[in-house]
Amino acid sequence: xxxxxxxxxxEGIITKEKFEKGVREGSIxxxxxxxxDEILGIGEGMLTxxxxxxxxxxGSDIEEELKKGKIAVKYGADTLMDLSISNFDDVRRKFxxxxxxxxGTVPIYQAYIEKQKDMDADYVLNVIEKNLKNGVSFATIHxxxxxxxxxxxxxxxxxxxxxxxxGALLAAWMLMNDSENPLYENFEYIAEMxxxxxxxxxxxxxxxxxxxxxxxxxxxxxELINLGKFVKIARKIGAKVIVEGPGHIPLNEIESNVKMAxxxxxxxxxxxxxxxxxxxxxxxxxxxxxxxSAVGAMHGVDFICYVTPEEHxxxxxxxxxxSGVIASKIAAHIADICKLNYTMPNENMTTARRNLNWxxxxxxxxxxxxxxxxxxxxxxxxxxxxxYCALKITEKYFE
Amino acid sequence: xxxxxxxxxxEGIITKEKFEKGVREGSIxxxxxxxxDEILGIGEGMLTxxxxxxxxxxGSDIEEELKKGKIAVKYGADTLMDLSISNFDDVRRKFxxxxxxxxGTVPIYQAYIEKQKDMDADYVLNVIEKNLKNGVSFATIHxxxxxxxxxxxxxxxxxxxxxxxxGALLAAWMLMNDSENPLYENFEYIAEMxxxxxxxxxxxxxxxxxxxxxxxxxxxxxELINLGKFVKIARKIGAKVIVEGPGHIPLNEIESNVKMAxxxxxxxxxxxxxxxxxxxxxxxxxxxxxxxSAVGAMHGVDFICYVTPEEHxxxxxxxxxxSGVIASKIAAHIADICKLNYTMPNENMTTARRNLNWxxxxxxxxxxxxxxxxxxxxxxxxxxxxxYCALKITEKYFE
Numbered sequence: 001x002x003x004x005x006x007x008x009x010x011e012g013i014i015t016k017e018k019f020e021k022g023v024r025e026g027s028i029x030x031x032x033x034x035x036x037d038e039i040l041g042i043g044e045g046m047l048t049x050x051x052x053x054x055x056x057x058x059g060s061d062i063e064e065e066l067k068k069g070k071i072a073v074k075y076g077a078d079t080l081m082d083l084s085i086s087n088f089d090d091v092r093r094k095f096x097x098x099x100x101x102x103x104g105t106v107p108i109y110q111a112y113i114e115k116q117k118d119m120d121a122d123y124v125l126n127v128i129e130k131n132l133k134n135g136v137s138f139a140t141i142h143x144x145x146x147x148x149x150x151x152x153x154x155x156x157x158x159x160x161x162x163x164x165x166x167g168a169l170l171a172a173w174m175l176m177n178d179s180e181n182p183l184y185e186n187f188e189y190i191a192e193m194x195x196x197x198x199x200x201x202x203x204x205x206x207x208x209x210x211x212x213x214x215x216x217x218x219x220x221x222x223e224l225i226n227l228g229k230f231v232k233i234a235r236k237i238g239a240k241v242i243v244e245g246p247g248h249i250p251l252n253e254i255e256s257n258v259k260m261a262x263x264x265x266x267x268x269x270x271x272x273x274x275x276x277x278x279x280x281x282x283x284x285x286x287x288x289x290x291x292x293s294a295v296g297a298m299h300g301v302d303f304i305c306y307v308t309p310e311e312h313x314x315x316x317x318x319x320x321x322x323s324g325v326i327a328s329k330i331a332a333h334i335a336d337i338c339k340l341n342y343t344m345p346n347e348n349m350t351t352a353r354r355n356l357n358w359x360x361x362x363x364x365x366x367x368x369x370x371x372x373x374x375x376x377x378x379x380x381x382x383x384x385x386x387x388y389c390a391l392k393i394t395e396k397y398f399e
Numbered sequence: 400x401x402x403x404x405x406x407x408x409x410e411g412i413i414t415k416e417k418f419e420k421g422v423r424e425g426s427i428x429x430x431x432x433x434x435x436d437e438i439l440g441i442g443e444g445m446l447t448x449x450x451x452x453x454x455x456x457x458g459s460d461i462e463e464e465l466k467k468g469k470i471a472v473k474y475g476a477d478t479l480m481d482l483s484i485s486n487f488d489d490v491r492r493k494f495x496x497x498x499x500x501x502x503g504t505v506p507i508y509q510a511y512i513e514k515q516k517d518m519d520a521d522y523v524l525n526v527i528e529k530n531l532k533n534g535v536s537f538a539t540i541h542x543x544x545x546x547x548x549x550x551x552x553x554x555x556x557x558x559x560x561x562x563x564x565x566g567a568l569l570a571a572w573m574l575m576n577d578s579e580n581p582l583y584e585n586f587e588y589i590a591e592m593x594x595x596x597x598x599x600x601x602x603x604x605x606x607x608x609x610x611x612x613x614x615x616x617x618x619x620x621x622e623l624i625n626l627g628k629f630v631k632i633a634r635k636i637g638a639k640v641i642v643e644g645p646g647h648i649p650l651n652e653i654e655s656n657v658k659m660a661x662x663x664x665x666x667x668x669x670x671x672x673x674x675x676x677x678x679x680x681x682x683x684x685x686x687x688x689x690x691x692s693a694v695g696a697m698h699g700v701d702f703i704c705y706v707t708p709e710e711h712x713x714x715x716x717x718x719x720x721x722s723g724v725i726a727s728k729i730a731a732h733i734a735d736i737c738k739l740n741y742t743m744p745n746e747n748m749t750t751a752r753r754n755l756n757w758x759x760x761x762x763x764x765x766x767x768x769x770x771x772x773x774x775x776x777x778x779x780x781x782x783x784x785x786x787y788c789a790l791k792i793t794e795k796y797f798e
Contacts, residue, residue, distance in 0.1 A: 058785035085787050159749050161797040168789035175796050211749040252737035277733045279745040282764030291693045315782045334676040338651040346678040350558050350610040365681030383714045386457035388484050390567035397574050398560040
């Protein structure tokens, strides 16, 4: 591996030795990328990375989703996941060909949707292998949800039993067929395939809480314990593995959730959807997720899945994808200031501000495409304070 | 005081006894309101409140700012602050007459801008009294910045010496006239006036850090120590008092900042601008502030000043005001789930979601004006998952 292609090594954020130790021990995984020669590392000591979900839902098409993927990358998504629910093979190949970041998928969608009740383990494994052969960098494997946990949910209840699409498909299949989860039963074989194709297993959290009331409950933790075992198995086989995390979690439970997940999963890189610290931010879930994921990443989350404003009620449009990516980037950077002392971007902004250098200020902002209002002239204050700008008033007194 | 007019008592969030004890001890303050008969309490055990800033900067007028004030109230601002830098008396009277929430001001703007170098203590005190007579509910008094601290900043340096407008005006005046801060020297007289007019002193943080690099520094804490003393003086006199807090603070320093401010200021209600846990969220500072203020409020901040997307480069427009208020409301609610176990709004949303009751889901969202897409029909999944909606797939299996 050419270590000079890793941003954190180039910028002195991590040493080569620490990086190599992390990769060896599994606290860092490297995602392969078919189209670019920058190497993406995720995990301890690395910058927090972000993923954007794209893919065909109802009423969107391949070109539209490709456009969303390109916008997501333009605004800083490090990876993309294809969550399509139709036209699987075409979409996946198109995305892999056209997008310059590591691509992830969720093969169980295709396996179930193509076969429904008649899906069997062979079919699932074949779909997984097809994904890996095509060159996906990572794929979600919901191996932790079992008949027994689903039975517990039926027995003990849960406000919203399952919100994960993959989890719901598997639970339905298990109940229809009175059979165990094929991903649980065939995990070693799956891990061997991932190893063969140099791809990373993303252990799915099929039972992530769907609401604050279900946060940190028996179902979530029962699955987590299974995921911890699968981390050990994957590492023994030599497959790369990361772990997906919740979900809806109140803000004051995020730290313990992150630390517990890292502990149970032997410090495997943690990949969270949010967490969302409230259920009611409808239309603004990118903001709720940014709050949860900044706190999560500060305490150890390595990889943030974006959430768009439209989460919970619609596929996002292009603008929603952009908003989701930017909110996640802000959260990731806020966390990186704390966990890596990565302050340089802030130092540069501070210098630009002190000099009222508007061109530079806009260059230092997180959104490189933000339009600078025309009235902003260098050395002149903005319309908020006009001539009573604090910086302007005091500049002659402080050197 | 008619305790039935207090939301938290009506809803059983706080008992009458705890509320009255808080008011007696100063951990809760009640803001008077000229135009409405709901009583607004801020402090320990109360819901987190939010303020929106309006007021005339460069190139905006009284009608435009009034419109912004009304939008802010519509989307949930509990108070408004008039930060105008011209036409002070007219704007203030108009706002007080036309807006139905407690109004705050910063009298030092008017005193300095009208007199500049020739401002003297009498003039400052007269302007303060004029504000109080007009009926403002609270006003910022930057009593904690002194000649000595400003001297230290000259001596020891600071990346951005002062970002607070009031602080900058006072520092410039002190340096021009080689005189002590008139708000510092006349604090007892000021507190007597606030008592007389039943208004609340908001102790300004003139030296709040303007960037991550200056966070939690000697200047910020030297001022804070003075504010702590002024809390004691105000309480002795019988004036209501709250304390303003930072500013730009890294996410992992917010908890200690909040706890220290509360301790030094004898548990007076804490009112923060953010904090902003990064300097680079230009164009999206409402999101950075939501992250910082959710964490701040979870650890004890009682009152959040909104930040708009345009912060740091422009007065906000109407859309910016709306975005700032909603982001702050989300942060406040996320904190209230943690500090008050205020989960009811989330419970209601969860029930609506479980039933795929879209009309109800949109009623439970934080933005009551969010438009429901027309394709959303009750009991039907949204376009994200279509027929593979996790809730839909599993509903028949879980009662």
